[in-house]
Amino acid sequence: MNAIPDWASRNVSRETVDKLQAYAALIRKWTPKINLVAKSTLADLEVRHIWDSAQVFEERPGVWADLGTGGGLPGVVVAILAQEQKREMQCILVESDQRKAAFLRTCARELELPIIVMAQRVEDIPPLCAHTISARALASLDMLLGFAQRHLTEDGLCIFQKGAQWRQEVAEAEKNWRFAYEAVPSKTDVEAVVLKIKDIQRV
Ligand SMILES: C[S@@+](CC[C@H](N)C(=O)[O-])C[C@H]1O[C@@H](n2cnc3c(N)ncnc32)[C@H](O)[C@@H]1O
Numbered sequence: 001m002n003a004i005p006d007w008a009s010r011n012v013s014r015e016t017v018d019k020l021q022a023y024a025a026l027i028r029k030w031t032p033k034i035n036l037v038a039k040s041t042l043a044d045l046e047v048r049h050i051w052d053s054a055q056v057f058e059e060r061p062g063v064w065a066d067l068g069t070g071g072g073l074p075g076v077v078v079a080i081l082a083q084e085q086k087r088e089m090q091c092i093l094v095e096s097d098q099r100k101a102a103f104l105r106t107c108a109r110e111l112e113l114p115i116i117v118m119a120q121r122v123e124d125i126p127p128l129c130a131h132t133i134s135a136r137a138l139a140s141l142d143m144l145l146g147f148a149q150r151h152l153t154e155d156g157l158c159i160f161q162k163g164a165q166w167r168q169e170v171a172e173a174e175k176n177w178r179f180a181y182e183a184v185p186s187k188t189d190v191e192a193v194v195l196k197i198k199d200i201q202r203v
Pocket residue numbers: 036037067068069070071072073074094095096097100120121122123135136137138
């Protein structure tokens with residue numbers, strides 16, 4: 001399948017659609033050299049990765065940190081959509097793989113995005129004091145909540161994309177953490193959810 005996302009339903013401008021397409025072109029160009037996404041998913045890149053990432057975007061104040069951003073999913077998509085909304089939002093992308101971080105800097109330059117790329121491990125950087133933290137395919141929920149405890153402001157929000165096993169992940173995480181969550185059905189995968197989590201405390 002090579003479906004095109006229904007950007008009109010998001011009220012996205014022509015300029016932003018062009019930027020998302022330019023980003024898709026960069027992923028297609030770089031993926032043969034560095035595995036930004038599985039090559040088998042390139043044909044369906046717009047829905048499987050870009051639309052999937054766009055669904056996490058919401059208007060939020062302050063710092064948005066995307067952890068383990070890889071090829072920029074969802075961080076670069078969030079930065080493009082924030083630019084559309086003219087939000088005063090600072091996007092920080094944390095990615096420990098140096099080649100992927102170089103790709104992210106290329107995205108920043110070529111797409112004219114005011115993002116900060118940190119080519120380090122999430123565990124090694126000083127607290128980011130982020131108001132929003134996203135992560136896609138990075139780690140178990142239990143581990144992500146540990147990252148959030150270090151990098152999220154007290155009243156901040158985590159937005160984690162999780163697959164079919166999300167209920168088990170929540171149950172596992174609840175052994176170590178107290179938190180409030182909402183599971184929003186994914187728009188791209190019937191079994192997946194977007195977990196919105198706040199008020200995180202270690203048990
Ligand atoms: C499975 S990929 C997912 C990438 C992207 N979020 C996506 O959905 O396509 C996980 C990424 O996290 C990075 N990563 C893994 N552990 C990390 C850590 N502790 N700190 C920073 N980045 C990390 C890896 O280099 C990899 O690019």
